[in-house]
Amino acid sequence: MPTQELLSPKLQERIKELMASYPKPQSAILMALHLIQEELGWVPEPAQAQVAELFGMPPQDVTTLVSFYYMYHRKPVGRYVLKVCKSISCYLCGSQNVIDHLEKKLDIKMGETTADGQFSLVGSECLAACTGAPCLQVNDRFYENCSQERLDELLSRLRGGDSHFPPANVSWQPPKES
Amino acid sequence: MLQSRPRRQENGGGLMSDVTLTIDGQPVTVAKGTLIVEAARKLGIEIPVYCYHPKLAPVGACRVCVVDVENQRRPIMPACATEVMEGMVVHTRNAAATRAREGVIELLLINHPLDCPVCDRAGECDLQDFTLRYGHGQSRFTETKRHFEKSKQIGKEVILDRERCIMCMRCVRFCDEVAMEEGLTIIERGTKSEIGPFPGRSFDSQFSGNTVEICPVGALTSRSYRFKSRPWELQNYASVCNGCATGCNLTVDVRYYEVARFRSRCNDAIDDGWLCDRGRYGYKFISSPERLKKPLVRKDGQLVEATWAEALEVAAAGLKKFPADKVGAVAGPRLSNEGGWLLTRLMRGLLGSPNLDHRRGLAFREGEPLKLTAKIEGLDTATAIVVVGCDPTRTNPGIDLRIKKGLRRQAELICIGENGLSGYADYRVGSLAELSEAYANLPEEEKKGLNYPRPRPWEAGGSTSTDLEKAAKVLKKSNRVVFVFSEDHPVEGLEALAEQIGVEAPHGLLMLVAGANSVGLREMGVLPVFAPGWQKLAEAKEAYSTAWGAFASGEGADYAAMTGSSNPLQAMVLVAEDKLEKKPEFLVVLDLFSSAIAKQADVVLPASSFVEQVMTMTNLDGTVQLCRQALPPLGESLPDWQILYRLAEKLGQKWDTDTAAKIFAQIGSLNPLYPAASYNDFQTEAAVHWSYPQQGKIGTPRADLSGIPVHRPDAAPWMGAPDTGSKVERVSRLLAGDQPPAVPGQLDPRQMATRLSLVLPVVQDPPPVPGSRITASAGPQAPGPSPANRYHAIGGGARELPLPAVQIKQTEAEQPVQEVTEA
């Protein structure tokens, strides 16, 4: 099957550079998949086949990775991907409520994208932010202690065009008790 | 070309020190590096396994093999992934191990649909059997099981039921480690995991059937066998694939006089436990409605059905009409050794014609036979494999897998010319002459050590080099070099290079001959320039004249001359051959199907297939193997040798070789390559005859084979006893009700049942579990299969049960030529 050329020459160059920087070139596969997702927004199957060829791997070996890690999207996603942590700390602190609330507010199910292409809702393994459980990520920015109110605030600020919310790499602190 | 991710380099052997440990109170000494599960097997202790498979690298994925090891920080260890250590004390059945195993089985069953009533595997399923033997019997799981679409066709032959899959990864590892090509993988994670090929692609590997065979449950099933039978309804017969000259061993499973499936019958020396799909699913022709069932004779320009007597009469009269030097015979390579032998006798002994040959390659050397023949096993230990002018992937898939096994160990691959393995080649060079020259130019003591680990071409990051000098250096690493080539490739250059390298058996030249029994026919003398056993015609004349009454020792017309457009012959016998450009005046055809040539023939005689007769074949590395009769001949068809025997009768000679066994014994008495050969040989360990000499000189007696492990059919092969697998609880069913009529030479199911039931009280310790298999073996001392082979011979898992001895003296091989009922 001829692989559709999905990876731009520039991207292929970057992947080859990455491969050269590891003692074993195939160690670069996860990073390469991230680069692809950065450029295309997701990792379509033809891209998986093409990157497999670059690495000299059978294509199913790439599929197994892409489907194993939740960070890779196997479908097109919206502008904001809400990755709700489903691992143990967040689960105990009510991640199911977070999911239920977001599903209701966005009128989509887990794994789906809103019709306007703004939001996608996906699950995630432990985000290593258990102190702020239940938590989620908006693309790669953290949003913690997700009560219903805070979730509503998140959605309304993102809908309102505040694309810098929540601020990058700043863990949100609850207001100090006065 | 598809390459693959890096994988474990297999250990290519080498001496290892021994380790002594105790398992369930019994001491056992095994080589260092042995896995606990294998050490236990040596003691006859069963440890259940799912993901472990002796031909695949251990992964420790399923944990059903857990055992309790004393003095360990974590006492419960997977026996399939733990190497033995000196003084280790292992318990496979104590409370801790039992509890842990019960837990594992409970977990494995959580999502399992338990749809055994409609599952092909039921009756030979490891999940069923181990649940019965080791399961707790109760589950605490009350939630809903996961559901998938019930059956999903993932390849031409393979159907997947994801609900039944226990994620053992055997199929995945087979594609990755053994076939080393695009195939199956695990998609998704956790409870959502499922097996599948790359999305949107079909799993169409030519080895796909092996995944079905090694799947321990009913998750992978094959289209050909699906819903066809219950395993306990099958009678199993040891046979040999006749799809190509590799000669992979297989078991013919017969259900009510029809072949239900072929399975691998692991022979480490030949097939390593695998079959290709061409061989595995290539049985449908046997029951094809197109098969010839009655003799045909040309009357008034039309081929019309006739009786055997009539057809043979016409054939004999026709052949007698022409002078001997105008009569000839051509055989196709499916013909058995026995048939080939009688064909030679018919031509040279009876009709006095030297014109006989079989379909063979262009590079056949008139002067002398091939020297320095390698064994297939030699590929495992080779340091260099040179594939030249052939494509094993296409012609001999079994050899393709074996070359890959060599690559995983230590061999480097040099490819000359394009073939299915080119993508795996460490070196690609233009021609053999170039390579030989570069080799000759290397400094005398140039030796390069194995420089692993480094990425191989078939691993990510590896690449193929075209550096001629480096390629030549690979040949200097050791004399363990195997050259793989087709019979159209001239052998002189190869022999010269191999001689310079100083190759020794089991390495050397591996010629991929064109048909299943091409080598056998050569050795039976179906050649215009040699007597049987590669003897010079003049030298052989005396012995054969004495034995056969006469022997035409001239050189005759060869294959090309007889099948070409200037065919000089006036009368011909064509056996299983469909090439003939110029029809002679009188033509007799023996075949399974009515080919275009058969349609022009004057007499067409219906022949039986290889599962309908007892016969031997000699594979490409010279191993002689026996096929048992699994079915009665179709219609009025007869084994080729019987047809030739009768034809001789009509021509006025009554031969004394009126059974297959007698023919083979005569081969043993006259053919120097088969000294004292007898069907009895197939019962003993050193039974297999190497027809090619081991050390490169023709005429030397075969090497002493003691010590070379050779797989035999599980029971005395041609005897009436099924070689594996009669279900204990089936006995009563077999006794009840009507059965089809008994086949000559085949054990009547009723008879078998009686005998088996008589045997049951003999089985002790442990008593047979319902659902377990017993093996009936023939003869008082008939050796059972070695544990390693039995492992594989029965389904995918490891079932160890004592073998009761049962004496069944009926031998189909001793059936004389039968009187045919004339219509």
Ligand code: SF4
């Ligand atoms: S399909 Fe069969 S062999 Fe493959 S992982 Fe599942 S159970 Fe194992």
Ligand code: SF4
């Ligand atoms: S490799 Fe040849 S002998 Fe082996 S299974 Fe395939 S066709 Fe049969």
Ligand code: FES
């Ligand atoms: S469990 Fe959710 S961040 Fe760790």
Ligand code: FES
């Ligand atoms: S973990 Fe040992 S057999 Fe699966």
